[in-house]
Amino acid sequence: MNRILLLVVWTLLLTGCGISIKSDSTEKITTNDKYPQEASVQSDDFIYKLYTEKEVYEEFEEITVYAELIYVGAQESIEITHSASPFYFPIEEQTRGIVIDYAMNDPEIHTTLVKDIPFKEKYFFAGGYSDQDDQQTIEFVKTIRDKGFPIGNYVVKGLAQFNQNETKYDLNVNVGFQVK
Template sequence: MDEVIILRKLFFLSCCLLILSACVPNKKVDFDPASPLPPAEAKVQKSDFIYKLSTEKDVYDTFGETAIFAELTYVGEMDSIDIYHAASPFYFPLEERTHGIEIDYPMNEPLIMTTLKKDESLRQKYNFAGGYSDQDEATYVEFVKMLMNEGFPEGEYIIHGSAEFKTTALPEATDDKSFNLKADIGFTVVEPFSR
């Protein structure tokens, strides 16, 4: 009888720990300062689709305008193809590695259809879409507020971009109808040089 009570208590404690670990935001990342940033442009192809992620510069001034773009191009045999996606097929999760912060890229998820014409790129500019909650650490909240209101502060950034879409409106898409093309790019933000 005592063994049953002990097992129930252990089960209860295990469940509590699992719930607590799910509630704690995991926004910090570790990095090797000697490792180089990814290049300023990356391209990946899967089947008849090419996904390109790029930034026009390797280095930007703090809180200045950035030029980061995602492109998706259909290169198959048909004149055009319909793709189905959330509010956009492009995701731009962000990592700032000197502060060890990761920011997701939340998006509304209606089912939207876009027609891609052969060899014509669908292009979208990066816009910040992250957020925070009252459970996040103060340093994370302050960093996100800065990104939302002012732009990129000094640091080393990696965009873990992806293009996610299907070529069918059916929810149970097979592997040849569901696409998740991923690429990383990097850039640095520095204080502008003044004389």
């Protein structure tokens, strides 16, 4: 039990610091070949959707990605608890193999979901880097922060994480887009 608690605390500390993790994949792909523009998953009475408005964006154009959580159960409404948001938006740039985590405060927020009405949030940049990251990762994150997304193939590794009563939900889907 102590090991699990230590692992959870360690993971939260790394995520909170915005640590970037390099992927082992060096495969160059066309995002549209591997990742859809829209994806969804259902668990119990919840549907999690993630989508990008466009498959291809211009360099430094605003990226429009949305996450939705829809309650489809028998009750008219239910309450969930989550961090500052139930949605996380870590992004991997496939060509460079750079992952930008999605940092978020961890208060306990209560949100009421009304049956069949999506709870929706738009992606905003919340990534960072540490002094232990290589120079390429640091410059890449600074470019996104200051100008927007440079040319590349991106995958949003979306996560909806929340609690409802005593049940913890971790719903994952991936969507992709290109910047040309």
